[in-house]
Amino acid sequence: MTRTATIVGGGVIGGGWAARFLLMGWDVRVFDPDPEAERKLGEVLANARRSLPGLSDVSMPDEGWLSLHTDLSEAVQGADWIQESVPERLALKLKVYAEIQAACRPDAVIGSSTSGFKPSELQQGAARPGQIVVAHPFNPVYLLPLIELVPTAANTPEFLDHAKQIITGIGMYPLHVRKEIDAHIADRFLEAVWREALWLVKDGIATTEEIDNAIRYGFGIRWAQMGLFETYRVAGGEAGMKHFMAQFGPCLKWPWTKLMDVPEFTDELVDMIAGQSDEQSGMHSIRELERIRDDNLVGMMRALKARDWGAGALLNAQDKRMKTGAGDLSKPVVTLRRAIPVDWLDYNGHMTESRYLHAFADSTDRFMEIIGCDQDYIATGGSYFTAETHIRHIDEAHLGQRIRVETTCLMGAGKKMHLFHQMFEGDRLLATGEHFLLHVSLETRRPSPPSPAIEAKLVEIASAHASLPRPDGVGRAIAVKP
Template sequence: MAQSDNRTAAIVGGGVIGGGWAARFALMGWDVRIFDPDPEAERKISEVLAGAERALPMLYDAPMPTRGQITFHSDLAEAVNGVAYIQESVPERLDLKHKVFAQIQDACPEDAVLASSTSGFKPSELQDGALRPGQIVVAHPFNPVYLLPLAELVPGEGGDPATTERARQILREIGMYPLHVRAEIDAHIADRFLEAVWREALWLVKDGIATTEEIDDAIRYGFGLRWAQMGLFETYRIAGGEAGMKHFLEQFGPCLTWPWTKLMDVPEYNDALVDLIAGQSDDQSGHMSIRELERLRDNNLVAMMRALKGQGAAAGKLILDHETDLRGPLQDDVPLVTIRRTVPVDWTDVNGHMNEGRYGQVFSDASEELMTHVGADRDYIAAGNSYFTAETNIKYLAETLAAESFYVETRVLLGEGKKLRLWHEMKRASDDEILATCDQFLLHVSLETRKSCPPLPHVAEAVERLAAAHSA
């Protein structure tokens, strides 16, 4: 058998999970060999890869590696010969996995990592009867593998420490977070939580307490957002206030014996358990005060919900709809106040002030508010008409910090035919100091021809009226 290549991986089983692994490795610069007897495997994985190529690079501001070569193989031995890393993602049947591992180990390098995507089997079950048991580890990912970084790395008692370390290094190299699970347990760590929540959800639906949508809403509008950025214990540490985790446990520990859930097999609640959890929580988060943790939590929640808002999904759609109620129509003042808002934390850079690119967004938002005011709204755009910015000239006059409130005053300098020229002044709300100005020139266009054209009469009349009122 040839020794392992440095950056070649084999994917055995090309379903949803295997395709995600293939995409992650290839986009991180690894050559990938795929074995899957499904005649549709190449088409399916190509479609997963197309989605990954669109999404994964958007996470990074650094340049992505040159994409590795993906090849499809009808012979398993050929696919695994000489590779550094093998990810098995065949169906969850132990007899099938044993058969596949035997074929892989007959052909792969002895120093290659042989990892399984299994969500339920323990490493000892996978290693049973294997030619080289220590070579087999669990690396359990989450869908979509090309975006979600967690991989539960479970070597088991029979795992080879050198193989485990190579697996950890390779997973980190492709942008994953290898969570080393030290003890063997069915379903590892994460899926045990998911299974507990899933079982309780099934009971709630069966007993007529909640619908599937109501259960999903409870997660995505509430604790799911907290879990996404602080997990379970750090979230509850904050809930304990300045007294921390021990106070939280003292307050809510007795609830374990209450009949809130169908899952009533709970650990004995005693001082030893309280001290154990409180001590680990101190080790995890004790270097930060509760106020610091709250600030971190709030910043993360704002950034995540604003991301959801940008996609019009879940809690983000809720904010979008609420904004419509809060904003109301513009008043026909001279100048128009088109924007009133606060600088969000995700708009700031390493210097703590608003990034210059965000000023462009502020003035773009101001012009969109004006367009809505004159009738060039979403329906107008959906009908094939809009204004496109042709030129801007922004001047930065003063520093703008996170959480500062500001407003934008907009004047229509020119409203003639297809031409629209706006003057924006961004001002700090607390003292009316001008923070930045923007001279913006727009052209009305047809979205069908993508060429300039006169606006529809009702929009043209509104623009001309504003231009006359603002002429001074």
């Protein structure tokens, strides 16, 4: 059954929430009185549709239904999750909660995107305080997985477990902040770095671009994959964290930083920072910068995904949750559904040659899982090796397009497996891949019979597929016209 999320406030953060829920299969209602809300939301959704599917290597859910509302009571009725993303004014938030609770389900989660208010402040005077919780995201919400979930004693453990399940279900990570504190956890780090950066600019030590370069070419990359403490544990060498703290701990007493001192925001300082920022990035529009940011994030997170590390491990876990069954084996088997990510493109702007093989190899791996040649079986010492491959490139595939591979088993007797993959975007045939494989012993690295169970399943599918029309292109060599 499709679930419903209501987003109250459709700005940058609210629009990101709407995109995350919508592309994860939820129906989404957006309440925002701004007459420009539909345009702004549409632009955020366009970026999300372009980038978020590229993080997944399996089929994402069908996109939910989006509707815009000008009546808050109507928008929240029956919703499972209600996310408040209105401006950071406490009186406004409390007014909005009163209106929401007068019309919403008592068991709905009301999350706040606030970065500044504690949950105890948000729950003041509420009809049901235990229904309101801080769920603080990071921009862009449709890509970055962290949600700081900050409760009070009014929120029951059952309520929090329910909220965590929903956050996890849309591919995000709920960081349970056990004690409420101003600015939660992550923004306190950001504020410390921001304060120091302001002083470095004001004192003429560095420009905005030089500060950004110090982060993105140095510790920012380390933080992205290993965080703070694990990074410093490695910096301690073989002796570990104790050695690092003994070596660098005394430095904390030295007057290196001005963390508790903020420069005055004079017109001169604001103009200096704004001018340097314009010189650094003014050649790009905000939408262009968002797409550059999104492409870079997808590329970095996919690299972490290949290592099953950091944010990449979260993406792999989400792929497993979204993986579908084998379906009707008497038809060509759908062995791949996915979107084309940015790192699959070449200099011509379409999917590069090697990624067609990548996609077909993933399809072969999925077919092997279906017949029982999975990781558990491979661990016993048997697997299939590819002996020959032939790929035909028929049409172009571009960023964000959702591709589907249908696989026909042409032979499955004994040690042999002969597969024919067809790649589609909708009804449009993009490519075919013909693959011949042999079952081998991983001990001798020589051909060997598969297990009886695997051979029986393979013969069953090959026999069923023998009655299908023979796919066009089977047995083709390089086609060169005279």
